[in-house]
Structure formats: structure tokens, C-alpha cells
Amino acid sequence: MTLTIESFEVFDIRFPTSRGLAGSDAMNPDPDYSAAYVVLRSSRPDLDGHGFTFTIGKGNDICVAAIGAIAPMLKGRSLADICSDMGAFWRSLAGDSQLRWLGPEKGVVHLALAAVVNAVWDLWAKHEGKPVWRLIADLSPDQLVRLIDFRHITDALDPSEARDIVEAAQSRRATLAPALEQDGYPAYTTSAGWLGYPDDKIRRLCAEAVRDGWPALKIKVGRDLQDDVRRCRIVREAIGERLLMIDANQVWEVPEAIDHVLALAAFDPYWIEEPVSPDDILGHATVRRAVAPIRVATGEHAHNRVMFKQLLQAEAVDVVQFDCCRLGGVNEALAVFLLAAKFRKPVCQHAGGVGLCEVGQHLAFVDALSISGALEGRMLEHAGHLHEHFRDPIRIKGGRYLAPEAPGFSTQLKADSLRDHIFPEGRVWRDDHRPATVTLGARADSGRRSSAAQL
Amino acid sequence: MTLTIESFEVFDIRFPTSRGLAGSDAMNPDPDYSAAYVVLRSSRPDLDGHGFTFTIGKGNDICVAAIGAIAPMLKGRSLADICSDMGAFWRSLAGDSQLRWLGPEKGVVHLALAAVVNAVWDLWAKHEGKPVWRLIADLSPDQLVRLIDFRHITDALDPSEARDIVEAAQSRRATLAPALEQDGYPAYTTSAGWLGYPDDKIRRLCAEAVRDGWPALKIKVGRDLQDDVRRCRIVREAIGERLLMIDANQVWEVPEAIDHVLALAAFDPYWIEEPVSPDDILGHATVRRAVAPIRVATGEHAHNRVMFKQLLQAEAVDVVQFDCCRLGGVNEALAVFLLAAKFRKPVCQHAGGVGLCEVGQHLAFVDALSISGALEGRMLEHAGHLHEHFRDPIRIKGGRYLAPEAPGFSTQLKADSLRDHIFPEGRVWRDDHRPATVTLGARADSGRRSSAAQL
Numbered sequence: 001m002t003l004t005i006e007s008f009e010v011f012d013i014r015f016p017t018s019r020g021l022a023g024s025d026a027m028n029p030d031p032d033y034s035a036a037y038v039v040l041r042s043s044r045p046d047l048d049g050h051g052f053t054f055t056i057g058k059g060n061d062i063c064v065a066a067i068g069a070i071a072p073m074l075k076g077r078s079l080a081d082i083c084s085d086m087g088a089f090w091r092s093l094a095g096d097s098q099l100r101w102l103g104p105e106k107g108v109v110h111l112a113l114a115a116v117v118n119a120v121w122d123l124w125a126k127h128e129g130k131p132v133w134r135l136i137a138d139l140s141p142d143q144l145v146r147l148i149d150f151r152h153i154t155d156a157l158d159p160s161e162a163r164d165i166v167e168a169a170q171s172r173r174a175t176l177a178p179a180l181e182q183d184g185y186p187a188y189t190t191s192a193g194w195l196g197y198p199d200d201k202i203r204r205l206c207a208e209a210v211r212d213g214w215p216a217l218k219i220k221v222g223r224d225l226q227d228d229v230r231r232c233r234i235v236r237e238a239i240g241e242r243l244l245m246i247d248a249n250q251v252w253e254v255p256e257a258i259d260h261v262l263a264l265a266a267f268d269p270y271w272i273e274e275p276v277s278p279d280d281i282l283g284h285a286t287v288r289r290a291v292a293p294i295r296v297a298t299g300e301h302a303h304n305r306v307m308f309k310q311l312l313q314a315e316a317v318d319v320v321q322f323d324c325c326r327l328g329g330v331n332e333a334l335a336v337f338l339l340a341a342k343f344r345k346p347v348c349q350h351a352g353g354v355g356l357c358e359v360g361q362h363l364a365f366v367d368a369l370s371i372s373g374a375l376e377g378r379m380l381e382h383a384g385h386l387h388e389h390f391r392d393p394i395r396i397k398g399g400r401y402l403a404p405e406a407p408g409f410s411t412q413l414k415a416d417s418l419r420d421h422i423f424p425e426g427r428v429w430r431d432d433h434r435p436a437t438v439t440l441g442a443r444a445d446s447g448r449r450s451s452a453a454q455l
Numbered sequence: 456m457t458l459t460i461e462s463f464e465v466f467d468i469r470f471p472t473s474r475g476l477a478g479s480d481a482m483n484p485d486p487d488y489s490a491a492y493v494v495l496r497s498s499r500p501d502l503d504g505h506g507f508t509f510t511i512g513k514g515n516d517i518c519v520a521a522i523g524a525i526a527p528m529l530k531g532r533s534l535a536d537i538c539s540d541m542g543a544f545w546r547s548l549a550g551d552s553q554l555r556w557l558g559p560e561k562g563v564v565h566l567a568l569a570a571v572v573n574a575v576w577d578l579w580a581k582h583e584g585k586p587v588w589r590l591i592a593d594l595s596p597d598q599l600v601r602l603i604d605f606r607h608i609t610d611a612l613d614p615s616e617a618r619d620i621v622e623a624a625q626s627r628r629a630t631l632a633p634a635l636e637q638d639g640y641p642a643y644t645t646s647a648g649w650l651g652y653p654d655d656k657i658r659r660l661c662a663e664a665v666r667d668g669w670p671a672l673k674i675k676v677g678r679d680l681q682d683d684v685r686r687c688r689i690v691r692e693a694i695g696e697r698l699l700m701i702d703a704n705q706v707w708e709v710p711e712a713i714d715h716v717l718a719l720a721a722f723d724p725y726w727i728e729e730p731v732s733p734d735d736i737l738g739h740a741t742v743r744r745a746v747a748p749i750r751v752a753t754g755e756h757a758h759n760r761v762m763f764k765q766l767l768q769a770e771a772v773d774v775v776q777f778d779c780c781r782l783g784g785v786n787e788a789l790a791v792f793l794l795a796a797k798f799r800k801p802v803c804q805h806a807g808g809v810g811l812c813e814v815g816q817h818l819a820f821v822d823a824l825s826i827s828g829a830l831e832g833r834m835l836e837h838a839g840h841l842h843e844h845f846r847d848p849i850r851i852k853g854g855r856y857l858a859p860e861a862p863g864f865s866t867q868l869k870a871d872s873l874r875d876h877i878f879p880e881g882r883v884w885r886d887d888h889r890p891a892t893v894t895l896g897a898r899a900d901s902g903r904r905s906s907a908a909q910l
Contacts, residue, residue, distance in 0.1 A: 028552045058524060058553035062563060065520045069513060097483045098513035104705070104733065104756060107562010108517060152732035155709035155741070250559070254610035277607035278559065279761040281736060282768050286610070301559060306734040313737050 003079040003127055004043045005120075008071040011037040012064045013413070014057060014423040015354065015386055025195055025220040025249040031056030033386060034423070035354040036063035036112065037413065038071060040119045042079070042127075049123025050412040053111040053325045054353040060423065066112030069099060074116065083124055090117065090331040091149040106303035110328055117329025118359065122409035132330070132409045133365035141166040144370060148335045156309045162338045169341075169373030176368060176375065184400030185364045186215070186375060188245065190352060191384045192235070193219025199234055206238035213398040216243035216270065216379055222251040225263060232267040247273035250301070254283045258290040271295035271319055278302055284316035297321050300350035304328070305335045312343040319377070323350040324359050333363050337371040346372070352383035357394045358410035361401045389417035458534040458582055459498045460575075463526040466492040467519045468868070469512060469878040470809065470841055480650050480675040480704040486511030488841060489878070490809040491518035491567065492868065493526060495574045497534070497582075504578025505867040508566040508780045509808040515878065521567030524554060529571065538579055545572065545786040546604040561758035565783055572784025573814065577864035587785070587864045588820035596621040599825060603790045611764045617793045624796075624828030631823060631830070639855030640819045641670070641830060643700065645807060646839045647690070648674025654689055661693035668853040671698035671725065671834055677706040680718060687722040702728035705756070709738045713745040726750035726774055733757055739771035752776050755805035759783065760790045767798040774832075778805040779814050788818050792826040801827070807838035812849045813865035816856045844872035 014034040034057050040049035053063055070093060074082075082089045093113055094105055102109045125132045136144065141163045150159055192205035202219075209217055219235055221228040228246075235244055246269045252260060257275035272294055276283040278301035288296040295318035302308055303326060311317045320340045324333045340347045347367055351360040357380070364380045372378070380401055387393040391414050392406040404410050420427040469489040489512050495504035508518055525548060529537075537544045548568055549560055557564045580587040591599065596618045605614055647660035657674075664672055674690055676683040683701075690699055701724045707715060712730035727749055731738040733756035743751040750773035757763055758781060766772045775795045779788045795802045802822055806815040812835070819835045827833070835856055842848040846869050847861040859865050875882040 028556070031553065031556075056553050056556045058551070059521070059557045059564065062517060062520045062524060062557065065517045066514070066563070069517060096513070098486065098511050101483070101486075101511045102514045102517065102563050102566065103561075106558075106734070106758065107564060108521070108557050109514065109562060111557065152708065152735060152738075155738065250607075253607065277761045279561070279759065280607060280765065282765045283607075283610060283761075303561065304734065306732045306738075310735065310737045 002043075003047065003123075005040050005049075005074045005077050005079065005123070006043055007041045007075065009039045009041070010064050010067045010071065011039075011418060012061050012423045013037045013052070013354070013418065013421045014060060014429065015421055016428055017385065018057070025222075025247065028056055028249065029196070033057075033354045034060040036060050036067055036115055037418070038067050038115045038119050040071070040074065040123055042123060047123065047126055049119040049121070049126070051115045051117070051119025051122055051329070051409070052355060052411060053115040054323075054356055055111070059108075062108050063111050063115070066108045067115050070096075070109070070112050070116050074120070079120075079124060079127060082120060086147045086331060087149045090147075090328065091151065093117070094149065094328055105306070105328065110303055111326060113328040114325045117331060118325070118409060118411060121330045122411050126408040129407045131362060131404045131407060133362040133369070133404065136330075136334075136366045137369040139370075141170065144334070147331050148338070149331065150335070152306050153309045153335065153339065156313060157335075157339050157342050161342060165338055165341050166370055169370050172373040173369055176373065180365070180368055180375070181403050184397060184402040185361065185368065186379045187382045187396065187399055187401050188216035188218060188243065188379045189214045189382045189384070189399075190218045190247075191382070192217055193231070195220045195223055199231070202231060202234055203238055206235055210239055210242070214242070215399055216245065218245040218247055218273070218381070220249065221246045221264065222248035222260070225260060228260075228264060232264055232269075236267045243270040245269060245271050245273060245297070248275050250274045250277055252276055254280070254286055257287050261287070261291045261294060265291075265294060269294055271297040273297040273321065274300065279307070281307070281310045281314050281316050284311065285314045288316055288318065295319055297348065299323070301326065305332055305339065308336045308339055312339055312345060317345060320345050320347045321350045322347065323356065324363055325356060330363065334366070334371070337363070337367045341372045346374075346377035348377075348379045349381065351381040352385065354386055355390060355411060357382055357387065357401075358390055358392070361394055361404055362409060364401065365403060389413055389421075457498075458502065458578075460495050460504075460529045460532050460534065460578070461498055462496045462530065464494045464496070465519050465522045465526065466494075466873060467516050467878045468492045468507070468809070468873065468876045469515060469884065470876055471883055472840065473512070480677075480702065483511055483704065484651070488512075488809045489515040491515050491522055491570055492873070493522050493570045493574050495526070495529065495578055497578060502578065502581055504574040504576070504581070506570045506572070506574025506577060506784070506864070507810060507866060508570040509778075509811055510566070514563075517563050518566050518570070521563045522570050525551075525564070525567050525571050529575070534579060534582060537575060541602045541786060542604045545602075545783065546606060548572070549604065549783055560761070560783065565758055566781060568783040569780045572786060573780070573864060573866060576785045577866050581863040584862045586817060586859045586862060588817040588824070588859065591785075591789075591821045592824040594825075596625065599789070602786050603793070604786065605790070607761050608764045608790065608794065611768060612790075612794050612797050616797065620793055620796050621825055624825050627828040628824055631828065635820070635823055635830070636858050639852060639857040640816065640823065641834045642837045642851065642854055642856050643671035643673060643698065643834045644669045644837045644839070644854075645673045645702075646837070647672055648686070650675045650678055654686070657686060657689055658693055661690055665694055665697070669697070670854050671700065673700040673702055673728070673836070675704065676701045676719065677703035677715070680715060683715075683719060687719055687724075691722045698725040700724060700726045700728060700752070703730050705729045705732055707731055709735070709741055712742050716742070716746045716749060720746075720749060724749055726752040728752040728776065729755065734762070736762070736765045736769050736771050739766065740769045743771055743773065750774055752803065754778070756781065760787055760794065763791045763794055767794055767800060772800060775800050775802045776805045777802065778811065779818055780811060785818065789821070789826070792818070792822050796827045801829075801832035803832075803834045804836065806836040807840070809841055810845060810866060812837055812842065812856075813845055813847070816849055816859055817864060819856065820858060844868055844876075
């Protein structure tokens with residue numbers, strides 16, 4: 001292949017979700033789900049790579065600026081060159097000596113890296129005519145391991161161990177793949193449990209979730225204990241024996257987390273998610289020891305493979321919940337899947353937001369087919385928002401993600417949706433006196449095209 | 456006081472230091488020392504607050520954008536209101552629910568927070584007519600503790616313990632303060648040991664450092680073992696019994712760090728700095744156990760109080776090296792000083808760069824007078840660059856920092872320097888064909904004033 005990356009465009013895309021309180025939790029009362037969205041233009045006019053990172057509103061423009069600092073490093077690069085040693089390519093971006101000072105490998109520059117790296121994956125997969133999950137599943141163990149930068153994790157996992165893990169998973173694939181590709185990947189839903197929802201709405205959404213076949217539900221906790229007790233009771237009554245997960249979104253101190261979780265133990269939570277600061281590896285370990293057998297889950301805000309390495313080394317987590325748009329894209333996500341497999345912990349990725357379900361589903365299939373080789377204890381998060389804006393949206397059936405079929409990474413927004421949600425010029429922001437029910441998912445023929453940066 | 460913050464200006468300031476290889480280390484071969492610099496304009500035309508965060512070039516504009524997202528939260532606020540409960544003020548900025556997603560409390564948004572918070576401190580101290588260190592030293596234990604947001608560290612340190620620490624330090628102050636204020640605060644220099652320097656220059660700079668009274672020198676290591684052996688030998692010969700510290704700037708894997716440090720043990724290094732990833736708390740602990748009695752120092756890239764809490768809890772460090780422009784400014788720096796005091800470890804702040812010595816000296820005096828109450832094992836880093844651009848530059852005598860005397864935080868650039876180094880319109884960037892020796896510290900009467908953002 002002689003395809004080269006010629007230029008890029010980056011867009012500040014925001015959805016006015018705060019108008020409806022979807023996404024509200026104890027730490028984030030009023031998010032406007034947003035994406036710093038990049039399009040890599042290739043030497044083939046019909047072939048672009050789309051990628052994004054997710055934010056919750058203010059500061060999305062800062063991520064746009066950071067993408068504008070990273071993406072120029074791709075200009076003129078051939079796709080074949082990039083893909084022949086993608087671990088080295090990834091390190092060259094993550095390790096840029098001046099940008100690295102702003103992290104390293106964390107915060108805005110790492111969020112931006114995810115957008116750029118995932119856009120390369122979309123381009124590569126479209127060029128191969130395969131969905132990303134199948135592109136990776138078709139790689140040999142050596143090829144898959146070469147995607148990864150092992151810097152700063154070799155004390156826990158080296159390339160040779162990683163190769164053995166992939167080989168073992170591929171040898172188990174024949175028994176797993178047919179059912180997976182036919183029935184889909186297990187999932188759970190968070191659509192019912194946002195803090196901003198009134199009790200009646202929670203009851204109704206729980207009933208709908210049960211009817212739709214969801215085997216597990218998650219609700220937000222942490223604002224007030226009595227409020228949490230009431231909401232847990234409502235959900236437990238509504239869902240019967242199904243799994244109930246609770247998510248505190250980092251609001252507690254370590255001792256407070258232990259007390260609060262034990263006070264909710266009567267409702268048999270399957271896991272407690274983000275009980276304390278996302279940086280607090282030792283704090284998570286303390287909470288885990290105290291609340292067992294309730295599982296501790298975390299990772300949505302854990303910023304890189306070094307943090308996950310330690311969460312696993314310190315026995316601080318039962319469930320690994322990385323976010324593929326907060327880690328530095330597919331390549332680092334694969335490193336964390338491999339670390340989790342080495343330490344025999346399941347990955348249940350964070351999803352929701354804008355397009356995180358679309359991205360996460362590909363990686364969940366990769367984990368099952370090429371890394372953990374297992375489905376037990378695995379579930380991909382699902383939230384019902386904003387899928388209608390994607391060209392190749394997720395498909396859910398009986399509480400499972402069906403395998404994506406379109407070539408690429410399912411990251412591409414519909415042209416109308418992209419245009420309408422550009423901030424602040426897009427239609428939904430110019431006319432923001434209208435109620436959320438009209439603007440979410442609506443279309444218009446008007447609206448200017450705009451880009452925040454362009455080569 | 457009825458002073459209010461009316462508006463702000465933010466500047467992208469860069470110095471072309473890569474032309475001279477000052478600042479080169481194993482991870483950062485060619486930095487252009489930079490500052491994302493904010494000026495808070497108050498209701499008194501003669502009273503501004505100046506603050507900055509330090510970067511090494513590319514991406515300084517991203518920090519400028521992030522300051523532009525945080526600083527508007529100060530508009531119209533009264534200084535008295537802010538300072539009456541500064542812990543709550545700090546949390547309101549660090550915890551902004553939408554910007555928090557981009558960290559939380561790490562990376563670009565946290566660097567930007569440091570600039571804004573430190574500008575408030577400059578304004579407050581100027582308004583009080585005191586240097587920042589004296590403003591804080593004059594606070595009661597209760598007042599000092601109220602400056603701090605204890606979120607996510609109360610399992611290691613609560614406000615009541617913090618109050619006891621301050622009270623104990625203040626009770627020891629009478630024996631410490633006179634000598635400190637007369638002779639200055641202990642320091643060490645990094646000016647001799649940048650990786651890019653040839654051996655002859657290292658020899659000459661070491662001899663100068665000895666002549667100038669420096670009791671301790673630090674050099675960069677980690678690019679090549681044989682090179683490090685040669686350079687350590689040169690320095691050890693030149694400095695005799697004085698302390699030699701070595702700094703790897705994160706380039707090693709955990710087992711590699713142990714091997715490399717043990718191979719340099721013959722040169723009796725006082726500490727090894729940043730042997731592994733700055734996020735790797737457990738890795739630092741492993742290295743520390745293996746290389747003792749050589750001390751492990753780290754913290755220049757540790758992003759918040761939660762990381763320092765764990766470095767101390769895990770017994771991963773002997774020397775705490777936070778950077779007051781990477782932590783969220785003075786308030787979080789005080790939290791880390793208190794944590795270090797609780798765990799009985801010395802703080803030797805990271806400095807150098809642009810203005811980090813100017814900022815760090817104030818906090819070093821605060822530690823001695825109000826927190827640790829000790830000088831043993833404490834040294835503030837010193838590098839000889841760029842001080843001439845500050846209105847109230849550091850004063851070094853016999854290898855010690857003399858107490859700053861001017862009101863404020865010593866953060867204010869000279870007007871000429873500010874104007875000349877604005878990127879990319881400033882004089883030194885417009886005329887960047889000229890050699891570094893001419894541009895560093897030079898003046899000009901031309902040059903336009905410009906600001907990247909303005910309320």
C-alpha cells in the first residue's frame with residue numbers, strides 16, 4: 001500500500017446533554033458530552049481516518065489544540081511505514097520530548113493522542129476493508145505484540161510473555177469465536193442510574209432494561225447515603241437477581257468509601273466503581289481489602305499503562321475499566337488488556353459518552369479473540385446516548401453488542417451530525433433556546449462547515 | 456481590603472534555550488524553556504498578580520489555552536473573599552466539573568491551575584506588602600491549614616494533624632529563623648551537568664561551582680552507561696567530598712534502573728533522581744529497596760498530592776521533589792510539605808527552568824519556618840538560567856538562596872523580557888537567526904506587545 005496521510009482537520013463537537021441530565025453523577029453534575037474530533041485526510045480522496053477523544057464540555061477546545069500539536073507529526077507519513085512498526089510509531093508520538101513535559105502520558109496531551117492514534121486505526125482498517133477488531137484478530141502473535149510500546153511496564157510484562165498470552169488466546173479461539181460472532185459480546189447498561197433522574201424515571205428505565213434483556217445494571221452513588229440506599233432499593237426491587245453495580249465517581253475519602261460501601265452491602269452490589277481518587281492505587285487496595293467480596297472496579301480515569309500495571313501489582317482492583325480514549329488509543333489499550341490477562345483480571349471497559357461504545361466494542365472483541373480468550377466476568381458498558389449520530393452505530397441485541405461489520409473503527413460521525421454540533425457555530429448551539437428533546441439527534445439542512453485547525 | 460480581580464491577560468513566553476543545550480537531559484534533548492504566563496489585573500491599577508507554569512517549548516500554547524479556561528472563574532471575585540477560605544477557592548478551581556474530566560488534577564489543566572493560583576498569591580502578597588514566604592510564615596496554624604484542600608489525602612493526613620505539624624514548627628522557629636534569614640536557604644546546582652555539555656565544559660563548570668561555594672552538584676545520566684561512568688568520574692574528581700546527585704529523567708525500566716545505579720555506586724551518589732516512570736510508585740519503591748543506601752528522589756513530574764501521599768505511604772522515596780508549577784500552585788505545595796513532614800522525609804523542590812527558582816525559594820522558606828521546621832537534608836535546586844529576565848530575581852550567596860525581600864512571589868517578568876519573548880511575535884523569535892549568546896538576556900526597544908487571550 002502506498003497510502004500517505006496528507007493533512008488533517010480537527011473539530012470541536014459538543015452535544016447539549018446537560019439540558020436533560022443524562023450523564024449526571026456525583027462528580028459531574030451537568031456534562032455536555034463532547035468530542036475533540038480529528039479527520040486524517042489520505043492521498044486517496046475516498047479514504048479518511050476518523051478519531052476522537054471524549055470530554056464533558058468545557059475544555060474540549062483545549063483537546064482540539066493538543067490534537068493540533070500532535071497531528072502534524074503524521075503529515076506525509078505513509079500508512080505502510082506507520083503500520084510496519086506501530087509500537088515505535090506510538091512511542092514517537094507519546095514521547096515527543098517537548099509535548100511530553102505536559103504529561104507525561106496523561107491529561108490533555110494523552111487524550112489528544114488517543115484521538116490521533118485511533119484515527120490512524122480507522123484509516124488502516126478502512127484501507128484493509130475490515131472492522132478494526134477483525135484487523136487485529138487476524139494478526140499473528142508477533143504482529144500484535146509489535147503494536148505495543150512496552151516502556152515502563154517490562155517489570156510486569158515483557159514482549160515474550162505478551163506473545164505467549166496472545167498465542168494461548170488464539171489457540172482457544174475456535175471454541176469461543178462462533179458464539180461470540182453470532183450472539184455478540186456481553187454488556188451492561190448505565191442508562192437507568194444517573195443521579196439526576198427522579199425515582200419514577202429510574203423505576204421505568206429499570207423495567208425497560210429488564211424487558212430488553214440486560215443482565216446487569218449500574219447506578220451512580222455517592223452524593224448522599226440515604227439517597228443511595230433509597231435508589232439501590234428501587235433498582236434491586238426492579239431487577240431481581242440481575243447484577244447491580246454502583247459507581248461513586250471518585251467522591252469519597254478512603255475510610256469514607258469503606259463505610260459507605262459496607263452500608264450498601266445489603267443490596268448485594270457486584271462491584272463498587274471509582275470509590276476514591278483515580279490516582280490512588282494504594283487507596284483502592286485498602287478499600288478492596290475492606291469491602292471484599294464486593295469487587296473494586298476502576299480505570300475510567302486511570303491515565304496510562306503504568307497506572308494499570310500498579311493497580312494490578314498492588315492487588316487494588318478486581319475489574320479493569322480502562323477507557324480507550326483516555327489511554328493513548330488502541331495500542332496502549334492492548335498493553336492494558338495484556339497486563340490484565342497476565343494478572344488474571346477481567347477488563348470491563350468504560351464506555352458511554354460520545355462514541356465510547358462504538359470504539360470499545362472493537363477492543364472487547366479483540367480481547368476475547370486474541371488476549372484473554374475469555375468472556376467470563378467480562379461486560380462492556382452501554383449507555384443509550386448519541387449513537388444515532390454515528391455512521392456505523394453499535395447494534396445491541398438481548399443485552400449484547402453484535403460484532404461491528406463495517407470497515408473501520410465505527411468512529412465516523414454522520415456528516416450532518418458533525419456539522420450541526422460544531423461548537424459554537426453549529427446549529428444546535430446557535431439555536432440553544434430549544435428544548436433538548438428537539439436538538440438531540442435532530443437534523444437540519446442549514447449550518448456552516450467549520451474546522452478549528454487545518455494543515 | 457476591597458480589591459477585586461477585574462480581568463486577565465495570558466502570554467505564550469518562550470526562550471530559545473535549545474540553541475545552547477542548557478537543559479538537555481536523557482528524556483529532553485532540546486528544550487526551549489517556556490512559560491504560560493498570566494497577569495491578573497485588579498481594581499487597583501498599580502497592583503497585578505503574575506503567575507506562570509513552566510514548559511519546555513511545544514505545547515506552551517496549549518497551557519495558555521487552559522489558563523484561558525480557568526482564569527475567567529476569577530473575574531469579579533474579591534481578593535478578601537478568595538483569601539478568607541483559600542482551600543475552598545482552590546477546590547472550586549481544581550474541581551470544576553467539566554474541566555476536571557481533562558485530568559483530573561494532572562496534565563495541562565493542572566499546570567494551568569498552578570499559573571492562576573500562583574498569580575493570586577503574587578497579588579495577595581503584593582497587596583499585603585510582603586514576600587509570599589513571609590505572608591505565609593505570619594499565618595497562624597489554623598489560617599495555614601485553611602489554605603489546603605485535603606480531598607483524597609485524609610487517610611494519610613487530616614487537618615488536625617496538619618495543624619499540630621505547623622504548631623510544632625512555629626515553636627522551633629526562634630532557633631532556626633535568624634540564621635536562615637541571614638545566611639539563606641541551602642541549595643545545590645545543576646548548571647554543570649547537562650547531557651549536551653562536552654567534558655571540558657563540565658570540568659570548567661564544576662571548578663566554578665566549587666569556587667562559588669556550592670556544597671552539592673547534580674548531573675544528568677541515563678543515555679549510556681559508559682558515558683555516565685566517564686562523566687561521574689570527571690565530576691567526582693572535580694568536586695572532591697562534596698555531594699554528587701544523579702538524575703535519570705525517567706529513562707529506565709525498573710530492573711535496568713537498579714543495574715545502572717549500582718554500576719555508578721562507586722562514585723558515591725547522594726541520590727538517584729527519577730530512575731523510572733514518574734507515575735510508578737511501586738517501581739520507585741522497588742528501586743529504593745535495591746539501591747539503598749543511595750537515596751531515591753522523585754517528584755518533578757508527580758502531578759498531585761495523591762501521588763505524593765502514595766510515594767510516602769509506599770516508602771518509595773527518600774527525597775520529595777515536587778514542582779510548584781506542576782502541582783496546583785502554593786496551596787497544593789503546602790499539602791505536600793505537610794505530608795512529607797508527617798512521613799519525616801525532606802523536600803528538595805525541583806527548580807530551574809523559567810522562574811522555578813524564584814517561586815521555589817519562597818516555599819522553601821515556608822517549609823523551614825512553618826512546616827518541617829528543619830534544614831537538615833534540605834536543598835533547593837539551582838540552575839543559572841534566565842534569572843535576568845525577572846524583576847526580583849533570586850540572590851545566591853555561598854551556595855545558598857538569600858531570603859527574597861520584595862513584596863509578591865518573585866514571579867513578575869521584566870516588561871522588556873516579557874515583550875521580547877512572546878512566541879512567535881517577540882523579537883527573539885522574529886530574528887531567530889541570531890546566536891543564543893546574543894538573544895539570552897538581551898534587551899531591545901522595539902517589539903510589539905501582544906497577548907494570547909484577554910477578558
